[in-house]
Amino acid sequence: KQEVTQIPAALSVPEGENLVLNCSFTDSAIYNLQWFRQDPGKGLTSLLLIQSSQREQTSGRLNASLDKSSGRSTLYIAASQPGDSATYLCAVTSGNEKLTFGTGTRLTIIP
Amino acid sequence: GAGVSQTPSNKVTEKGKYVELRCDPISGHTALYWYRQSLGQGPEFLIYFQGTGAADDSGLPNDRFFAVRPEGSVSTLKIQRTERGDSAVYLCASSLRGGGRRGNTEAFFGQGTRLTVV
Numbered sequence: 001k002q003e004v005t006q007i008p009a010a011l012s013v014p015e016g017e018n019l020v021l022n023c024s025f026t027d028s029a030i031y032n033l034q035w036f037r038q039d040p041g042k043g044l045t046s047l048l049l050i051q052s053s054q055r056e057q058t059s060g061r062l063n064a065s066l067d068k069s070s071g072r073s074t075l076y077i078a079a080s081q082p083g084d085s086a087t088y089l090c091a092v093t094s095g096n097e098k099l100t101f102g103t104g105t106r107l108t109i110i111p
Numbered sequence: 112g113a114g115v116s117q118t119p120s121n122k123v124t125e126k127g128k129y130v131e132l133r134c135d136p137i138s139g140h141t142a143l144y145w146y147r148q149s150l151g152q153g154p155e156f157l158i159y160f161q162g163t164g165a166a167d168d169s170g171l172p173n174d175r176f177f178a179v180r181p182e183g184s185v186s187t188l189k190i191q192r193t194e195r196g197d198s199a200v201y202l203c204a205s206s207l208r209g210g211g212r213r214g215n216t217e218a219f220f221g222q223g224t225r226l227t228v229v
Binding site: 004044089098099101102103 | 217
């Protein structure tokens with residue numbers, strides 16, 4: 001059974017700093033990995049999708065990497081802003097074609 | 112529509128009542144997923160449709176939960192004899208073809224329906 005872990009559960013950093021969020025998964029036989037953002041009381045917004053054959057994806061200040069063999073992904077946020085404050089979730093799609101989510105990292109950017 | 116639409120956004124019901132939650136996916140998306148999210152947790156899988164058929168319903172917690180997608184577009188999640196433990200945010204997502212062998216496509220989520228059973 002696929003299990004996804006995100007550490008830390010919460011993170012606070014001063015505005016302007018670069019930061020890294022971590023995601024690990026137990027079964028490396030994945031098809032893709034997706035990072036989402038969730039604001040309080042809201043749904044999930046897709047940030048980046050990394051195919052199993054890819055090593056990284058970039059969108060603006062966000063860069064996500066994937067090391068499938070070691071079961072790890074990181075989300076790098078450059079020059080953090082207060083608007084980046086949210087919960088960040090990673091999810092993997094495995095052979096059963098459903099997304100398995102981690103419990104998320106709650107990020108707070110301090111102005 | 113432009114995105115995945117879920118209605119209602121909030122639903123308060125009494126224990127024992129029946130509820131229906133609706134999901135309108137992105138036009139043309141064949142894959143549709145239902146998830147449930149409790150406070151402080153990640154979304155948990157309930158059921159996955161490919162077209163009109165339920166390809167995987169292994170996440171439905173018991174037989175009080177049922178979902179349909181009769182025309183391969185809109186889906187309805189139905190909960191009978193609601194219990195207080197059913198209170199959660201119910202999320203719906205769609206993707207062009209679904210993940211896995213059919214194609215590595217991105218999943219898009221709706222805003223969710225917050226269900227409160229009192």
